[in-house]
Amino acid sequence: MVTVSDAFYAILQRHGVGAVFGNPGSNELSFLTGLPPGIPYYLALQEGAAIGMADAYAQASGTIGFLNLHAASGTGNAMGGLTNTAACHTSVVIMAGQQARRYVPVDAMLTNNEAIKLCDPLVKWAGEPLRPEDVPVLLSRALMLADSAPRGPVYLSVPLDDWDKPVDEAAFSQLLNRSSSAAPVAHQAPLDELTDALRTAASPALVLGPGVDTEPGFTSAIALAERANLPVYIAPSPPRSPFPTRHPCYQRQLPSAVGALADALSGHDVIVTFGAPVFRYHAPSDADYLPPGVRLLGVTDDPDEAARAPIGRLIVGDPSDALARVAQAIDRTDRPKPPVRTVPEADTSGPKYTAEAILDAVDRGKSDDAMIALEWTSADLIRDRLTITRPHSLFYCASGGLGWGLPAAVGLGLGCPDRPVLALIGDGAMQYTPSALWSAVRYRVPATFVVCTNTKYRALQEFSELLHVPGGDYLDISGIDVVKVAEGYGVAAHRAESLDDVTEFVSPGEREQMPRLIEVLQR
Numbered sequence: 001m002v003t004v005s006d007a008f009y010a011i012l013q014r015h016g017v018g019a020v021f022g023n024p025g026s027n028e029l030s031f032l033t034g035l036p037p038g039i040p041y042y043l044a045l046q047e048g049a050a051i052g053m054a055d056a057y058a059q060a061s062g063t064i065g066f067l068n069l070h071a072a073s074g075t076g077n078a079m080g081g082l083t084n085t086a087a088c089h090t091s092v093v094i095m096a097g098q099q100a101r102r103y104v105p106v107d108a109m110l111t112n113n114e115a116i117k118l119c120d121p122l123v124k125w126a127g128e129p130l131r132p133e134d135v136p137v138l139l140s141r142a143l144m145l146a147d148s149a150p151r152g153p154v155y156l157s158v159p160l161d162d163w164d165k166p167v168d169e170a171a172f173s174q175l176l177n178r179s180s181s182a183a184p185v186a187h188q189a190p191l192d193e194l195t196d197a198l199r200t201a202a203s204p205a206l207v208l209g210p211g212v213d214t215e216p217g218f219t220s221a222i223a224l225a226e227r228a229n230l231p232v233y234i235a236p237s238p239p240r241s242p243f244p245t246r247h248p249c250y251q252r253q254l255p256s257a258v259g260a261l262a263d264a265l266s267g268h269d270v271i272v273t274f275g276a277p278v279f280r281y282h283a284p285s286d287a288d289y290l291p292p293g294v295r296l297l298g299v300t301d302d303p304d305e306a307a308r309a310p311i312g313r314l315i316v317g318d319p320s321d322a323l324a325r326v327a328q329a330i331d332r333t334d335r336p337k338p339p340v341r342t343v344p345e346a347d348t349s350g351p352k353y354t355a356e357a358i359l360d361a362v363d364r365g366k367s368d369d370a371m372i373a374l375e376w377t378s379a380d381l382i383r384d385r386l387t388i389t390r391p392h393s394l395f396y397c398a399s400g401g402l403g404w405g406l407p408a409a410v411g412l413g414l415g416c417p418d419r420p421v422l423a424l425i426g427d428g429a430m431q432y433t434p435s436a437l438w439s440a441v442r443y444r445v446p447a448t449f450v451v452c453t454n455t456k457y458r459a460l461q462e463f464s465e466l467l468h469v470p471g472g473d474y475l476d477i478s479g480i481d482v483v484k485v486a487e488g489y490g491v492a493a494h495r496a497e498s499l500d501d502v503t504e505f506v507s508p509g510e511r512e513q514m515p516r517l518i519e520v521l522q523r
Helices: 004-014 026-032 047-061 072-087 106-111 114-122 132-146 169-177 188-200 215-228 258-264 303-308 319-329 355-365 377-385 405-415 436-442 458-466 482-488 499-506
Strands: 020-023 041-043 065-069 092-098 154-159 204-208 232-234 250-253 270-274 295-300 313-316 371-375 394-396 421-426 448-453 492-495 516-521
Touching: 004 026, 004 132, 004 169, 020 047, 026 065, 026 092, 041 436, 047 065, 047 072, 047 092, 047 394, 047 405, 047 436, 065 072, 072 092, 072 114, 092 132, 114 154, 132 154, 132 169, 188 270, 188 295, 188 313, 188 319, 204 215, 215 319, 250 377, 270 319, 295 319, 303 313, 355 377, 355 421, 355 448, 355 499, 371 377, 371 405, 377 394, 377 421, 394 405, 405 421, 405 436, 448 482, 448 499, 482 492, 482 516, 499 516
Parallel strands: 020 041, 020 065, 065 092, 092 154, 204 232, 204 270, 232 250, 270 295, 295 313, 371 394, 371 421, 421 448, 448 516, 492 516
Antiparallel strands: none
C-alpha cells in the first residue's frame, strides 16, 4: 500500500526538492514521520527565520524551497518574511497542518481555515485536500505553480490524520511522470519595437532589475551595454544585483522617489527595462514619473507588474531571454560611451565609522565569489560600493520586511555551499530573527556576519526628517550587546577594533567551518 506520506515525499524528490525548512507544531508532527534520509530537515526557532532560510535556499540553489509551518499562528509569524518571498518571486511551497478530519466538520475545514485566509493575499495559490487521496495531486500542483513564471510562494494545508491513508496508486504513478514548462517567451514584434527604439534613440539608457540576475541575463546585459554604449542603472530597491558594479557602463542604483528617479534619468530619451517593476517608489513626491517626452519600454515575466506599471510599454515574457535576443539584434554603435562612474572617497576616521568606510573595508576583504545577504538599511542606496562581478552575488529583502537577512545567510550557505556567504546586517535588523544564529551553528553553516551598530532606527529617523516629523528618544535602540547575543547562540564573535580588522575578518583565507560574527560601530 502506498500512503499519502509515501507519495508526498516521492513527489518532492521528483521535483528536485532538496531540503525542508520549518518550525512545526502539533499538527505537523505526522508529516515528519515519513521524512526520507535524502531530504534533510532544517529547524528554525521562529517562523520568520524559517521562511528567510527557505527563501534564500531556493534562490541560491535554483530549486523549489519547501517550508513546514504550524497552522494559523505559525503562518502569522511568517507573514513579514512572506512579503519578501512574494515580492522577489521566489519558488517556495509552504506546507502547514490542520487538525484531524475527525475533529473538524468538513464544511468548517473547507471554508474556515484561518491560515489560508491569512496568507492568501501574498501567495499565488492556496489549497487544501477534499479527501486524503487528493494530497499528492495538490502537492504536485503546488510545486508546478511555485516554479511557473511569474514564480512565487504557494500554500498547502494538510490535515494531520491524512498521512497514513492510502492513495490511488494509478493516479499517483501519473503524478510522478507529469511535468510542465511555464516560462513565457516575449513575442518578437514588440521586442523589435524595443530594439528599434534603442537603435534610433539619441541618448538611451538601460535599467535592470532582479529578473535578469541569471547567468544569461547578466552576460547579455553586459553585451548589450557594450554594443550600444548604454549607461546602465539598477531599478530602485533591488533585491538582487544584475550588473557588474565596476563595469564602465554602470552608473548607479536609481532612487525610490518619483521626482528623484526622474531627475536621475533626465537627459535620456528612451529607457528600456528588463526584469524590473516599473518602478518601486517609497519616498513621497508630487513630481511626474519621467521627464516629458521620454519613452519607456520594458520586459517582465509578471503580467501583474506589467498591468500596474503607471508608465511605459511593457512586454510580458522571460526578461533574460528577451535581453539576450535584443543584445544579439543590436549592432555596434558610434554613440559616445557613457561617463565612467566615480566612487567618492570615504571618511575612514573612527572609532565609529561611516557606512561608506565599512562597505569599502568589507569590499577589500571579500572574494568575488561571495554571496552577500544584505539587510543594513544605512547601506541601501550605496550598496554598489561593493564589487559585484557575477550573478547571484547580492540578496536583499525584496519588500523591505526586516528579519530576512540573518536567516537568508543561513539559507544561502545551505543552498550553495560552494560559495562563501557574507551577511551585512544592521543592529536593529538583527533583533528580528537572532535565533537564526542557532540554526547556523546547528547545521555548521560557515557564514560570516558583519553587524553594523548605530543604536538607532536610522531608516525611520531619515523619514522623520523627510516628512518633517519631530524625532525623539523612541527611535533609540541602545543597550543591546550584539557580541553577547551572538555568543549566547554559540557563534564566535568580537567587536572590530579598526577597519583593517573588518577587512581581515571577511577575507576568505582558509575556509571556515562554522559561523562567526564581527560587530562594527557605525556613526
